[in-house]
Amino acid sequence: MQTITVLPESVANKIAAGEVIERPASVVKELVENSIDSGAKTITVEIEGGGLSLIAVYDDGCGMSRGDALLSIERHATSKIRSANDLGDIVTLGFRGEALPSIAAVSRFEMLTRDEGSLAGTRIKMAGGRLLDVLEEARPSGTTVWVRSLFYNTPVRKKFLRSARTERNHIIRAVVLLALSHGNITFRLVDSGKEVVYSPARESLRDRVVDLLGADFADHCLPVRHARDGVIVEGYAGNTGATRSTRRDQYVFVNSRPVASPEILRGIAGGYRTLLPGGRHAVALVFVETGTAATDVNVHPAKREVRFSKPALVEGVVAEAISRTLRPGTPFGTRESGAPYEAPAAVTEGPPTKEELTAPPVPAVAGEQAEMPVERSMRVVAQMKGLYIVCEAEEGLVIIDQHAAHERVLYERYVRDYRAGAVHVQSFLIPQVVELGPEESSIISRHIGGLAAIGYDIKPFGDRSFAVGAVPAHVSDADVTTLVRDMVAGMEEGPGRHAVSGTVEERLIAASCRSAVKRGDVLEPAHLQKLVDELLGCERPSSCPHGRPTMWARSWDELDNSFKR
Amino acid sequence: MxxxxxxxxxxxxxxxxxxxxxxxxxxxxxxxxxxxxxxxxxxxxxxxxxxxxxxxxxxxxxxxxxxxxxxxxxxxxxxxxxxxxxxxxxxxxxxxxxxxxxxxxxxxxxxxxxFPKLPDFSGKESFDVEQGVFKDMLRKTSYAVSQDETRYALSGVLLEIKEDMIVVVGTDGRRLALIEKQGEFAREFKKNVIIPGKAVNELLRIMGDEGTMSISFLPNQAGFRIGATLLTTRLIDAHFPNYTQVVPGEAKEKVVLNREEFLSALRRAALLTSERSNSVKMQFSKRGLEITAVSPEIGEAKEEIDLAYEGTEMSIAFNPYYIMECLRNLDDEDIIFEFTDPASPGVIKNEQSFLYVIMPMRVT
Known part of the structure; x- marks a missing residue:
């Protein structure tokens, strides 16, 4: 029998360090966050060898006295919170009091710091968590931390690191994320003497984006600004022409903290619904402000995740914000057009209606189109190759794909019809019993009422079993167990939004594709004009429901340039 | 050779x-x-x-x-x-x-x-049945079989042999067709098996209207000998739902309808159903039977059938295709349609021992 022993502190520290300090980028993140919290105006990060040989962070923040400096390297020593109550209202990036001791436990660590009140700075030297030396040294107020030979005493972690190049890229991303969310601070990242990131303090977010992500990124984005029920969403949404094969270029922040948030990523995807081709992801920069009380950041040791008290609300507001931004759909000058800013709390959230539950989440507010300052008329010039419609608009030349255009027109009509119609529900002879896992059961129990409204009669049938007595007729022969499971999977955020509307949406898209005019259909000029007019009347005229573009445009200026006029 | x-x-x-x-x-x-x-x-x-x-x-x-x-x-x-x-x-x-x-x-x-060997039924107990009778039983039930492979137990017809009665049942969970024949099998022979839909379709193709055929069983196989032809099939190893539980008791209302007239009225009304609005409303009143289909995005249809109806006025929605499939496979001049209320199953019967239970639809 093994007996139980309390681990020596050095081992415990290494274990804890494993959670916080995953890779060199985590060190950079923790140290830069400390600098931000200390009120620094300028933060410089130096790295060598992908951060494994050296990470140094210099700041001009408030610094620490000798006593505080010595305390800061103790575990759970922090200036940022005082009691558990403060956890509900965290305004600083850090709060756990783990960063410095964790880093010090797995590296050769040095820190030089001075606060305004001290005459001399304090230099602390440590190795593998052991305090080696404490010296006095001159320094302007602020803190410098040097981390050398990271993971030298944890060979396992070191073995699992990627190449120095990969680690360097992670560090760059960590610095970029923090710089994006703190525009009033100057950031510099220097790799082996070469400046990789330089972003002076900026007034506007757009300038920051240009500095950090490039002018190209900024040019392909539309500003996002939307608020509802205390959730404020700001940032940039890439236009539908700028897509990526991964979500890497979706930068998400909650209360100025870079996070990985599935709710917000789903909200972004929802906002782009039917606008992007399958497997493509938009570029986006999304800042969500919820107030500190509505989020819990004390979920993950590295604070990469947050919990929202109302996740469905956050997802919904993000989706709204994005889709409002994209709606104008003018083929010209995406840069100039912006979404109208709506004051917070202008819209209140009532209980979900049947329309909201069954309809694909494409915002259809017909009355709002009036406020859109968008060119709404084009003159058809010709049809080419039985596919392309050439149009003259006020701002330039537009070529429209007739099939894609008609698909979009039909799809939006079908969606309207779908919402107008009633749900036809087919009962079963014998209810089908579906057995679910404990988590699934509790989710579905909460949504039984909402599911009934959209045509699913589901009743509890003993422990974790549910009897499905009826389903909407249009889901005819699907396997009910799989269907219910899929619905539950997408239902965390509210009944029916995902699985149900997804199925319906696919059918509507398929139907619009079948009925649309095809390539090779030669159309009368009057018919072409009608199609173009109807397309321009659509909520989202710029892409077909599969997400392919419907039109291609060149402004007169661009044409003039091409002819060197 | x-x-x-x-x-x-x-x-x-x-x-x-x-x-x-x-x-x-x-x-x-x-x-x-x-x-x-x-x-x-x-x-x-x-x-x-x-x-x-x-x-x-x-x-x-x-x-x-x-x-x-x-x-x-x-x-x-x-x-x-x-x-x-x-x-x-x-x-x-x-x-x-x-x-x-x-x-x-x-x-x-x-x-x-x-080449895989067919199962060997020699020496197994078998029973004989008129080809025409068995073919008719399969024809009147097999269309109700589930086309959905995931509902394994329902993807075939139930063949139940008990004492001197043979019962065939097909269902997809939304409607159920059942037919019984009595007193035509001399032998005492008990069996309760599910024959896969594919085998049923092949049998319908092979069987004639004259002469007898014999059916024999192995634990997980059935063999059908029809003249010089032997069809063998694996049986569906699943639990068929208890169909007696589905057959409703005494219905409140009962009408007799001309099968052809009913079928063609439904066929016409169904023209104005759509993928989404796929139900017809059957309204019974003193004026007779009114069948209506309404698709908001297409239009509507109304069919009237004369009927001496004295019962409670009510309207019940059904999937017209489910009723049409049943009527198409019957040969009777008239059929009996029974119902109780808009939430209870409707039943179609003929003069013989055929029964069709169909669940209503609900429009919300």
Whole structure:
């Protein structure tokens, strides 16, 4: 029998360090966050060898006295919170009091710091968590931390690191994320003497984006600004022409903290619904402000995740914000057009209606189109190759794909019809019993009422079993167990939004594709004009429901340039 | 192997066996038909591992033997050869040769050793039934079978044999067709099996209207002998729902409708249903029966049928296609339609022991 022993502190520290300090980028993140919290105006990060040989962070923040400096390297020593109550209202990036001791436990660590009140700075030297030396040294107020030979005493972690190049890229991303969310601070990242990131303090977010992500990124984005029920969403949404094969270029922040948030990523995807081709992801920069009380950041040791008290609300507001931004759909000058800013709390959230539950989440507010300052008329010039419609608009030349255009027109009509119609529900002879896992059961129990409204009669049938007595007729022969499971999977955020509307949406898209005019259909000029007019009347005229573009445009200026006029 | 046989009889048995052969099969030999020549006869066998068919016809066999050859091409040759008699020769190496007049074919076969054996029903207890009767029972129930493979237990018809009664039931969970025949089976024989839909469709193709057939069972197989043809099938190893629980008790209202009139009214009304609005409303009142279909995005249809109705006025929604499928497969002049209220199942009956239960729809 093994007996139980309390681990020596050095081992415990290494274990804890494993959670916080995953890779060199985590060190950079923790140290830069400390600098931000200390009120620094300028933060410089130096790295060598992908951060494994050296990470140094210099700041001009408030610094620490000798006593505080010595305390800061103790575990759970922090200036940022005082009691558990403060956890509900965290305004600083850090709060756990783990960063410095964790880093010090797995590296050769040095820190030089001075606060305004001290005459001399304090230099602390440590190795593998052991305090080696404490010296006095001159320094302007602020803190410098040097981390050398990271993971030298944890060979396992070191073995699992990627190449120095990969680690360097992670560090760059960590610095970029923090710089994006703190525009009033100057950031510099220097790799082996070469400046990789330089972003002076900026007034506007757009300038920051240009500095950090490039002018190209900024040019392909539309500003996002939307608020509802205390959730404020700001940032940039890439236009539908700028897509990526991964979500890497979706930068998400909650209360100025870079996070990985599935709710917000789903909200972004929802906002782009039917606008992007399958497997493509938009570029986006999304800042969500919820107030500190509505989020819990004390979920993950590295604070990469947050919990929202109302996740469905956050997802919904993000989706709204994005889709409002994209709606104008003018083929010209995406840069100039912006979404109208709506004051917070202008819209209140009532209980979900049947329309909201069954309809694909494409915002259809017909009355709002009036406020859109968008060119709404084009003159058809010709049809080419039985596919392309050439149009003259006020701002330039537009070529429209007739099939894609008609698909979009039909799809939006079908969606309207779908919402107008009633749900036809087919009962079963014998209810089908579906057995679910404990988590699934509790989710579905909460949504039984909402599911009934959209045509699913589901009743509890003993422990974790549910009897499905009826389903909407249009889901005819699907396997009910799989269907219910899929619905539950997408239902965390509210009944029916995902699985149900997804199925319906696919059918509507398929139907619009079948009925649309095809390539090779030669159309009368009057018919072409009608199609173009109807397309321009659509909520989202710029892409077909599969997400392919419907039109291609060149402004007169661009044409003039091409002819060197 | 060497034999001579009538082209027409060979063609007709080939037609019987080739229906179950899939053109896309992962096991190449399953695309083949097994030829077995014995004293005075040739038999052909095909299988897809679930269902197997063997069919025999007379032949002048000079040299007995067996081989397997691709059934589609073989059948094509037999069909196109414009001669009363065909001579077939197969070498030890499974090379088949047909030589006739100025035509010559050579086909490469595969050894019978790799061909799956059909289950052997010899010596098993069997019972006899009139082909016409059994065919009628299958025809009136098989359309209700679930087309959805995930509902395994419902993907075939239930065949229940108890004392001197035979019951066949088909259901997809939304409607159920049931037919019983009594007193026509002399033997005491108890059985409760599910026959896969595919086997039922093949049986319907093979069975005639005259003569008897015999049915026998192995623990997980059933065999149907119809004249010179044997169809074997794996049985569905699942629990068929308790159908007696689904059959409603005494209904509150009952009307007699002319089947043809009812069917054609439904067919017309169904023209204005859509994928989304796929129900018709049946309204019973003193004025008779009114069938309406409303699709907001298309339009509406209304059909009236004269009916002396004294019961409670009510309207119930049904999927018209479910009713139409049932009516199409009946032969009666009139049918009985029973119902209780908009939330309870409707029932179609005929003068014999046929029963069709259909769940109503609800429009919210």
């Amino acid at each position: 060497k034999l001579k046989c009538e082209r027409e009889s060979l063609q007709s048995i080939l037609h019987r066996v080739q229906g179950i052969v899939s053109s896309r099969t992962a096991i190449p030999i399953l695309a083949n038909v097994m030829l077995e020549a014995r004293e005075g006869e040739i038999s052909l066998t095909t299988t897809d591992l679930d269902v197997g068919i063997r069919c025999t016809c007379g032949a002048e066999v000079e040299e007995a033997g067996a081989t397997t050859i691709p059934v589609r091409r073989f059948s094509g040759i037999v069909k196109e050869l414009n001669l009363p008699e065909i001579t077939i020769k197969v070498s030890e190496e499974n090379v088949l040769e047909i030589r006739h007049g100025r035509s010559y074919f050579k086909m490469l076969g595969l050894s019978v050793d790799d």
